[in-house]
Amino acid sequence: MAERILVADDDPVLRALITAVLEGQGYEVNAVPSGDTLIRAAHDSLPDLLLIDVLMPVMDGMEVIRQLRNDTRTSHLPMLLITAQATPQQAVMGFESGADDYITKPFDNDLLVARVRANLRRAARLPVSSPLTGLPGNLLVEEEVTYRLRNNRAFGLLWVDIYNFKPFNDAYGFGGGDKVIRL
The missing domain is CATH 3.40.50.2300 (Response regulator)
Incomplete structure (x- = not known):
């Protein structure tokens, strides 16, 4: 294409x-x-x-x-x-x-x-987004925050971390973990 x-x-x-x-x-x-x-x-x-x-x-x-x-x-x-x-x-x-x-x-x-x-x-x-969620990936988020800080631009940031998710992935595999994240 x-x-x-x-x-x-x-x-x-x-x-x-x-x-x-x-x-x-x-x-x-x-x-x-x-x-x-x-x-x-x-x-x-x-x-x-x-x-x-x-x-x-x-x-x-x-x-x-x-x-x-x-x-x-x-x-x-x-x-x-x-x-x-x-x-x-x-x-x-x-x-x-x-x-x-x-x-x-x-x-x-x-x-x-x-x-x-x-x-x-x-x-x-450049990795633009997470293939799982479609949301901006780590590098894009970091680049945007750096740009806004460097240029004194206001912004809001919400970081969500699923506490203790590794044992879930260990028990159900990455496929199971991906399904939960998509929910």
Whole structure:
């Protein structure tokens, strides 16, 4: 199955170009004209990677990333900003908003594809969720807590530990333990 990429850019010509380049590499692309539309589309059908223009009407790309990073359904996804503003300050602001990468316009098509591939590879190596529960796994939780502490962001955390569960697993096996956890 092709990896799904969600693109948001208010420029229809650039949306068409990015779509053509990425579809030519075998990716499934959904291109939308605004940040708020991208957020809805990401919730409707979870993509594997997001390419987001910085300057868009209604909601800019940095705000889009902030909102997606604050949602456990999308917080783990690779998010790349695309912008014509190539100043170091803009790049810093983009990374601080939660972007994984930063691509400046005009961009070389091969470089765009290489950055998409690199970010997808990196994301594939990260364990995102527990295969048993579907909830965020230890590394994702640790990464999120570290990010929020480092950026002085408020958060709540609830840790549930089933006391003395090892004897249950010893008696009934891991399959039995997994059934209990799923309940």
